[in-house]
Amino acid sequence: MILILNAAVTEQSPDFQLLKSRLQDYAGVQVRVHVEKGAEQDLTEIYLIGNTKSLDMAEMQGLPAVARVVRVSEEYRILGRHKDDQRPSHFEYNGVRFGQDTLNVFAGLCAVDNREHVEIMLKAVRDNGQVCTRMGAYKPRTSPYAFQGHGKNCLPYVFELAGKYGIKVMAMEITHESHLNEIREALHQTGNPTGVMLQIGTRNTQNFELLKIVGRQTEMPVLLKRGFGITLDESLNAAEYLASEGNRNVVFCLRGMKTNMGDPHRNFVDFSHVPVVKRLTRMPVCVDPSHSVGTRAASPDGIMDMLHVTAQGVLAGANMVLVDFHPQPPKALVDGPQAMLLKELPYFLEDVQIAREAYLKRVALRQRQG
Ligand code: PEP
Ligand code: MN
Numbered sequence: 001m002i003l004i005l006n007a008a009v010t011e012q013s014p015d016f017q018l019l020k021s022r023l024q025d026y027a028g029v030q031v032r033v034h035v036e037k038g039a040e041q042d043l044t045e046i047y048l049i050g051n052t053k054s055l056d057m058a059e060m061q062g063l064p065a066v067a068r069v070v071r072v073s074e075e076y077r078i079l080g081r082h083k084d085d086q087r088p089s090h091f092e093y094n095g096v097r098f099g100q101d102t103l104n105v106f107a108g109l110c111a112v113d114n115r116e117h118v119e120i121m122l123k124a125v126r127d128n129g130q131v132c133t134r135m136g137a138y139k140p141r142t143s144p145y146a147f148q149g150h151g152k153n154c155l156p157y158v159f160e161l162a163g164k165y166g167i168k169v170m171a172m173e174i175t176h177e178s179h180l181n182e183i184r185e186a187l188h189q190t191g192n193p194t195g196v197m198l199q200i201g202t203r204n205t206q207n208f209e210l211l212k213i214v215g216r217q218t219e220m221p222v223l224l225k226r227g228f229g230i231t232l233d234e235s236l237n238a239a240e241y242l243a244s245e246g247n248r249n250v251v252f253c254l255r256g257m258k259t260n261m262g263d264p265h266r267n268f269v270d271f272s273h274v275p276v277v278k279r280l281t282r283m284p285v286c287v288d289p290s291h292s293v294g295t296r297a298a299s300p301d302g303i304m305d306m307l308h309v310t311a312q313g314v315l316a317g318a319n320m321v322l323v324d325f326h327p328q329p330p331k332a333l334v335d336g337p338q339a340m341l342l343k344e345l346p347y348f349l350e351d352v353q354i355a356r357e358a359y360l361k362r363v364a365l366r367q368r369q370g
Contacts, residue, residue: 001055002077003046004068004087010044011035015065022063023048026055034078034246037218047077076236078243079250079281089282091249093221094168094195096131098251098284102319103356106171107345108133110290110324111147111334112154119161120327124342126165128349133162134171134322138179139334140203147333152179155186163193171223171322173199177213183220199223202255202291205238206230215245223251223286223322228258228267236281251320252283254313256292265305266294266338271313278317286320287313294338306340307351314355315362321352 009016011033023031028051036043048055060069072082081089090099098104109121112135125133135158139149162170174180183196198220204210205227214222222242226235239250254274256267269292277285289306298304310321326332326339340348 001048001052001060002070002072002082003048003060003063003066004070005044005046005065006067007041007043009065010042013065016044018064019046019066027051029055036248075233076240076281078248079236079240079283081280081282085282087282089278090284091221093197093249096168096195098221098249098319100278100282100284100317100319102284103314103352104132104169104320105130105349105352106132106134106169106286106320106322107325107340107348108135108170108323109326110134110332110339111136111139112150112158113331113333115154115157115161117327117331118154118158120342121325122161122165122167124325124327124345125167128345130349131166131168132170133167134199134324135162136173136334138173138175140173140175140201141334149334152182152186155183156190159186159190159193163190167194169195169197171197171199173201174214175201175204175210177210180214180217195220197221197223197251199225199253200238201225202228205235208238208241211238211241212245215242215247218247218249221249221251222247223253223320225253225255225288226257226270228256232273232276236277239281239283250283251286252277252281253286253288253320253322254292255288255322264297265292267292269293269309269312271309271316271318274313274316274318284319285317286322287318288322289313290322290324290335290338290340294335296338296340303351306338307348310348310352311355314352315359317359317363323348 030049032047034045057069070082070085112118137149137154138151202225224239239252242250254270256269259268271287274285289310293306324335324339327342329336329339
């Protein structure tokens with residue numbers, strides 16, 4: 001059960017102290033306080049954990065400082081959507097809004113290879129009116145002999161160039177807690193020219209200790225990839241780990257599921273789950289056409305499968321697209337064969353826009369049905 005407190009109440013308020021002492025009367029009920037930082041004011045929420053089944057909604061509603069009471073199901077307590085739950089389904093980061101009602105495209109390098117390619121990429125992103133990108137510095141690779149990413153060495157020039165080209169948010173995967181500090185330090189040293197959305201890759205979706213550490217910091221939002229070989233419920237619980245530690249600015253990314261070798265795509269595309277995740281949780285949902293499809297194959301209509309699946313995801317209400325581009329794919333150190341070409345960026349963005357407009361028309365049509 002969640003008690004959402006009156007807007008003016010803080011942990012220092014006398015009403016809050018009174019409420020806390022009243023809550024001690026309920027045996028077997030533990031209290032966890034969460035302060036949601038808002039643009040205008042903070043909102044204090046009290047999570048009641050344990051033996052809450054017998055608690056009476058009306059009685060809780062009558063306690064001091066309580067504005068609203070939400071009875072939550074056992075699952076996804078913080079990020080989930082519960083009955084009569086009006087908590088927000090968006091957040092702002094570095095001036096960019098991420099919500100279940102917005103769409104942001106993160107086109108960029110799968111892996112940073114050199115300064116020149118980073119600059120060409122970021123310039124193309126800026127020239128196409130975008131403020132978000134992806135840049136991989138730490139790469140989790142199947143083979144220990146494969147390029148593992150330039151790591152912290154590339155961060156200063158990546159961040160400086162991001163600032164130069166007006167990038168507000170960059171998705172960057174981390175695979176170890178030490179990377180968090182390396183990113184923080186490099187951002188600090190370069191004067192915070194950009195924002196970073198920490199990406200947890202599909203191989204680390206259930207790395208619970210990493211999730212806890214990333215969840216304990218709240219300065220950077222998190223992009224959590226769905227685990228490629230686990231249930232949706234398990235992946236949503238992984239997202240809940242981040243939130244339960246304090247960071248609820250989480251975007252959930254669909255990136256395809258492992259099936260068998262010989263399938264036409266690198267992974268089995270799961271973008272039909274976009275509306276499912278939006279129904280079960282309040283997280284914005286991202287689709288990754290690059291790591292799900294994994295080839296530049298096109299159908300007889302001339303449209304690449306990656307664009308078809310992106311459109312399918314966006315048409316179903318996706319809120320973010322994470323996609324690999326590269327100035328010279330044959331020279332890319334990671335995932336060159338699936339990279340889109342820079343000259344295809346305006347085309348890609350226009351195709352996404354067509355799908356977005358169609359989605360908004362579909363929502364309007366549904367609303368007219370009453
Ligand atoms: C990536 O986005 O670069 C990546 C490695 O993706 P995933 O974790 O989905 O395989
Ligand atoms: Mn990749």
